[in-house]
Amino acid sequence: MTGFPACHLRDSADHSMPRSPIRRPAESLDLSYHLIDSEQLPETLNSQTLFGNDHPLEIEVGSGKGLFLTNEASRVPEHNFLGVEIIAKYAKHAAARLVKADSVRETGLRNARMVSGNAEPLFQQRIAPGSLAAVHVYFPDPWWKKRHRKRRVVNERSVLNFSRALQTGGRLHFWTDVLDYFESTVEMIAEIAPEFGVPIPEEEIESTHDLDFRTHFERRSRQNAIPVYRVRYEKRAVDEKTASV
Numbered sequence: 001m002t003g004f005p006a007c008h009l010r011d012s013a014d015h016s017m018p019r020s021p022i023r024r025p026a027e028s029l030d031l032s033y034h035l036i037d038s039e040q041l042p043e044t045l046n047s048q049t050l051f052g053n054d055h056p057l058e059i060e061v062g063s064g065k066g067l068f069l070t071n072e073a074s075r076v077p078e079h080n081f082l083g084v085e086i087i088a089k090y091a092k093h094a095a096a097r098l099v100k101a102d103s104v105r106e107t108g109l110r111n112a113r114m115v116s117g118n119a120e121p122l123f124q125q126r127i128a129p130g131s132l133a134a135v136h137v138y139f140p141d142p143w144w145k146k147r148h149r150k151r152r153v154v155n156e157r158s159v160l161n162f163s164r165a166l167q168t169g170g171r172l173h174f175w176t177d178v179l180d181y182f183e184s185t186v187e188m189i190a191e192i193a194p195e196f197g198v199p200i201p202e203e204e205i206e207s208t209h210d211l212d213f214r215t216h217f218e219r220r221s222r223q224n225a226i227p228v229y230r231v232r233y234e235k236r237a238v239d240e241k242t243a244s245v
């Protein structure tokens, strides 16, 4: 993976928008809880090692500026959320958003943290099978060129990793504005991970204010009238899977 995601390099007319610049968080902001360097991660990632409790754990792969993580951690305080973002400045920005989100206690949202690093080795090495309540992947970089497709974050390897990491009933959310990515992923999941069953469409929700979107990329697509493809899977037990074959 190069350090420069393909979403910066979109070459079709619809996807030529550059990613908006981000502001560096104020030096005075204490990110020590909310931003974890991948080298300081516990050996096994779970709610106990990351949050000191047993609440259900949800992971977002490629959090960007952290809008989803912040909104969802506020909306569902009884769950824990870990965001993984490979570009350090975005991980930092997302962590700052988590700190600033709780202006009442001024401790930041305690049920959400960011890791600056690559999600793939974390799923391969540090997440116990059946331990996650949900995996979220929103608007992953499309890697337009055919020869770059293997760099896509949602691929055969990652789908099997997500499936292994999810508990029965656990959810995989996948949203994109790239039709080809959407269709090929739905097809691939049906082929290699039948435990996910049929894809469940997720509805577009009317936004009530400027940041009332699932993510910044959803906001960007909708504001530019670009269609968004949204789907959720719910992992079934293995015997449910074989029962329906």
Ligand SMILES: C[S@@+](CC[C@H](N)C(=O)[O-])C[C@H]1O[C@@H](n2cnc3c(N)ncnc32)[C@H](O)[C@@H]1O
Pocket (backbone or CB within 6 Å): 005, 007, 061, 062, 063, 064, 065, 084, 085, 086, 087, 090, 117, 118, 119, 120, 137, 138, 139, 140, 141, 153, 215, 216, 217, 218
């Ligand atoms: C197109 S952006 C979408 C950001 C956000 N999900 C949204 O919808 O606004 C994709 C993000 O995934 C991140 N990313 C790409 N590969 C990754 C990986 N292997 N692990 C973690 N993050 C990754 C990129 O750095 C980028 O911030």
